[in-house]
Amino acid sequence: MKAKPLGPIPAGFETLDGELAIGGKRASEWVESEGKTPLFVYSRELLNARVEQLRAALPERIGINYAVKANPYEPVVTHMEGLVDGFDIASSGELAITNAVGINPARISFAGPGKRDEELEAAIVAGVTLNCESEGEARRAIAIGVRIGKTPRMALRVNPDFELKGSGMKMGGGAKQFGIDADKVPALAREIIAAGVEWRGLHIFTGSQALSADAIIEAQSNVLQLAAKLADEIDVSLPKLNMGGGFGIPYFPGDEPLDLAAVGAALTKHVANLPEQLTETELCLELGRYLVGEAGIYLTRVVDRKVSHDTTYLVTDGGLHHQLAASGNFGTVVRRNYPVAIANRYDAPADDVVNVVGCLCTPLDRLADKAALPHADVRDIVAVFCAGAYGATASPSAFLGHGPAAEMLV
Numbered sequence: 001m002k003a004k005p006l007g008p009i010p011a012g013f014e015t016l017d018g019e020l021a022i023g024g025k026r027a028s029e030w031v032e033s034e035g036k037t038p039l040f041v042y043s044r045e046l047l048n049a050r051v052e053q054l055r056a057a058l059p060e061r062i063g064i065n066y067a068v069k070a071n072p073y074e075p076v077v078t079h080m081e082g083l084v085d086g087f088d089i090a091s092s093g094e095l096a097i098t099n100a101v102g103i104n105p106a107r108i109s110f111a112g113p114g115k116r117d118e119e120l121e122a123a124i125v126a127g128v129t130l131n132c133e134s135e136g137e138a139r140r141a142i143a144i145g146v147r148i149g150k151t152p153r154m155a156l157r158v159n160p161d162f163e164l165k166g167s168g169m170k171m172g173g174g175a176k177q178f179g180i181d182a183d184k185v186p187a188l189a190r191e192i193i194a195a196g197v198e199w200r201g202l203h204i205f206t207g208s209q210a211l212s213a214d215a216i217i218e219a220q221s222n223v224l225q226l227a228a229k230l231a232d233e234i235d236v237s238l239p240k241l242n243m244g245g246g247f248g249i250p251y252f253p254g255d256e257p258l259d260l261a262a263v264g265a266a267l268t269k270h271v272a273n274l275p276e277q278l279t280e281t282e283l284c285l286e287l288g289r290y291l292v293g294e295a296g297i298y299l300t301r302v303v304d305r306k307v308s309h310d311t312t313y314l315v316t317d318g319g320l321h322h323q324l325a326a327s328g329n330f331g332t333v334v335r336r337n338y339p340v341a342i343a344n345r346y347d348a349p350a351d352d353v354v355n356v357v358g359c360l361c362t363p364l365d366r367l368a369d370k371a372a373l374p375h376a377d378v379r380d381i382v383a384v385f386c387a388g389a390y391g392a393t394a395s396p397s398a399f400l401g402h403g404p405a406a407e408m409l410v
């Protein structure tokens with residue numbers, strides 16, 4: 001059987017005694033200490049390294065926000081608290097997490113369509129900035145603020161007329177459920193400022209999972225121009241501009257890492273030549289997968305090795321119920337392989353070609369197709385990389401009743 005390529009293994013992983021190591025220990029040691037698989041392991045060291053790279057590349061003026069939905073595991077959010085400047089949440093459930101962690105609400109903004117009245121109220125009570133997604137939502141928030149006697153902190157999320165080219169998920173340009181169409185923003189901004197809210201500025205998110213520095217540079221340039229134009233029309237200065245993010249990570253064969261130095265250099269130029277409307281404005285980026293995605297692995301044990309019509313299957317105790325994206329069922333059109341390895345035989349020669357599948361009763365449950373890997377059998381451990389974002393909580397863990405995976409931050 002001819003092998004299909006695997007995605008690139010992210011930098012920063014090591015080999016210890018022939019095994020894949022993370023956080024200074026062998027993968028099998030983490031499995032032993034947890035006492036079970038499947039298991040997500042996230043590395044503090046890799047989280048630190050990524051933020052350090054960003055700080056080194058970006059101008060000091062640009063704050064870094066963490067989009068909690070990428071990985072809301074409480075120890076990860078706690079760790080990020082000491083690393084980043086702000087947090088973006090998307091539900092009152094995520095607000096409960098940031099509250100539990102003790103993050104100062106002044107550092108938090110709340111975006112996302114369909115915020116319920118109870119969620120708006122919880123955010124206003126906490127003092128979190130609402131990134132309003134529609135005129136209706138903005139007016140509801142103002143009414144709730146009046147009813148409870150607390151001034152809402154409010155920004156407007158803009159639906160721009162452009163988008164981040166080549167991004168995995170398009171969230172700007174044309175009709176969208178996200179944000180307020182750019183041409184309607186000035187009137188609404190003036191309306192809410194007149195209503196007495198604490199005006200926090202604009203949020204312009206243009207897309208996600210972009211690997212092209214040129215595309216990100218172009219989108220950021222467009223964001224700054226649009227923000228300056230809107231600030232002019234609103235005729236009140238912008239306290240803050242959340243410029244969006246969209247920095248992608250390589251998942252698939254042939255994907256190249258984002259050229260962070262190029263993005264940083266372009267931003268440095270922009271910051272040195274800001275339109276005059278933005279010279280006093282606080283600027284930030286909001287990143288999810290770029291901060292945490294490559295810092296985690298998913299470990300799952302081989303339960304069965306079987307052959308069907310000359311095809312070898314490694315059947316694992318994990319699957320798409322924890323790793324929907326790796327199975328190819330989360331926003332991809334053509335299924336391609338994530339980076340995977342046999343964790344406890346990490347440096348052995350790849351002398352076998354196998355299909356790695358999960359334990360769910362559906363042919364969708366595939367972790368790797370025709371993967372060239374070291375020979376593996378029952379009890380060996382498969383590692384799926386790029387599991388730090390959109391894994392545990394972006395997968396249907398109730399499907400088929402196997403339950404959630406364990407998680408640990410090491």
Ligand SMILES: *Cc1c(COP(=O)(O)O)cnc(C)c1O
Nearest residue numbers: 067070205208209286287288289
């Ligand atoms: C999901 C989301 C993010 C994070 O996206 P990544 O691709 O993980 O960086 C950032 N901002 C908003 C508004 C989002 O909805």
